Amino acid sequence: MTLVLGISDSDLAAATGSDAALRRFLFGLPGVDQVGAEARAAALGTRSIKAQTKRDMIDLAISMIDLTTLEGADTPGKVNALCVKAQHPDPTDQSAPHTAAVCVYGDMVPYALQALGPDSPIRIAAVATAFPSGRASLDVKILDVRDAVANGAHEIDMVIDRGAFLSGRYMQVFEEIQAVKQACEHAHLKVILETGELQTYDNVRRASWLAMLAGADFIKTSTGKVQPAATAPVVLVMLEAVRDWHAITGKHIGMKPAGGIRTTKDALKMLVLVNEIPGEDWLSPDLFRIGASTLLNDLLLQRQRLRDGGYSGPNYVTVD
């Protein structure tokens, strides 16, 4: 029996038996040392990274991106352009890796599927469950998910009901995630915690464990519609949850920071956190994703700079 944080495998099974047990489990998790978490995240952000490592990390970061467009003004044409960019991020350099996935609204999935083709290694992620607010009845959310899956989405990004979470109705959140997981069938489920609305790191830790207990394949920081989003300390706390879950159950849960990661420097800091906390296993698109739209262009500019020796400019990457 593996014991991490004083939790055993059987504790996890017992935690979801009743509302009271779930609450007891979540409040039994150790509190996050806020100052310590922020200091550790900041310290890991100052690591010096040498040129060759930087090259490798930039390519790795590109291959982990969920290239995202989640605007009310999205059109099939824009989704098509996004898919082309996901396949060939740098039109001037075929050696640039493709992104891990494209992330779109559910109704745009058929267009993404058409653009990428059936055998593409690039996954299609769809946001569902009344994204980004999550304010709809469970039936509507389930329909939203089924619709996206029927359209051909490989991955579903759901939002949790933050209102229920913050008012302490944990069982409701738990059951909702379970129901959505069931509706996903073969599709991977990413659970968005929307950490910008959770107020404290303790809540982030509890929400992470709650999502993993309910069957999430990935836990994801934010919708990208609320600031602050994927700050380094929040990512650190979530990565610790993923690490501890693995230590107890042996299962790998993925992690996806999204929102507010705009520069190469930010992305490399995230990779350092991944390497230091859950470890090398997670340095793969299967277990770590970065949700972003503008980040890709900055990664490409840095990639061109390392390739050509001189600084590149925004005229040399595609306009989103």
Place this chain on the structure above:
Amino acid sequence: MSRIDVRKTYKLYINGAFPRSESGRSYEVLDAGGRFAANAALASRKDARDAVVAARSAFKGWSHANAYLRGQIVYRIAEVMESRRAQLVADVMACEGLTEARAKRVLDAAIDRVVWYAGWADKLPAVLGNANAVSGPFFNFSVPEPSGVIAIVAPEASSLLALVSVTIPVVVAGNTCVVVTSRTRPLPAITWAECLATSDLPNGVVNLLTGDHAEIAPWLASHKDVDGIDLSGVEDAALARSLEAAAAVNLKRFARHDAEEDWAVRPNLRRLSRFLETKTILQPIGV
């Protein structure tokens, strides 16, 4: 009890702020007599990169501001310089070893230069543009447009007058710029940056880097988001040649160092027109 000295920290001027060098480096600046004058920030290539980003984001607003407003703002730079005469004169005296009377004349010339160029802002399209005669039912106009982000290596010896003379015409024409100041005489430049910062000039239109141009200029010359480079301050012929070659990467417009140039002489339109593109448009008549 004696009072503790309040010494000034000389920093860079990037995007309207006064940051230290990203590299944390600084260097000793000596006055004309060889005595310690101050520590100045020694800019690195990353400061240059940040300055280009600032200049690029300022370009849209500045180049689209109407020419009359640009002239007004540049005239205000002259007003602010006038109100800071004492410090500018002291800086020029210390750095260039001039007498007070001569330093005042240099400052007068610099302020007059700013006013002279300010007046050109709204006259450039009339003088450099044209309504072309074409055989057909069309209007055909040629209008000057700014090139974009210009890197400038300011001359080494004339620390204020030359700096003003190379920077202001580029800005008046609607460009934004990154200027590497005189390495040995950077103090008037930083005082001048304080004038710029308080004269309604939008952030990022002028960015000043103090440091070694042999270190920074190659990065600016090969930077693909820089549209022109003025090598007025590059006296080393070999370096200038390699910078020109590097600038070809995106066909930058460039200007060479001219050993004959007398900064005291009233200028002509050469510097104003150097970093301009001409856009020619056809428009059907009677539509």
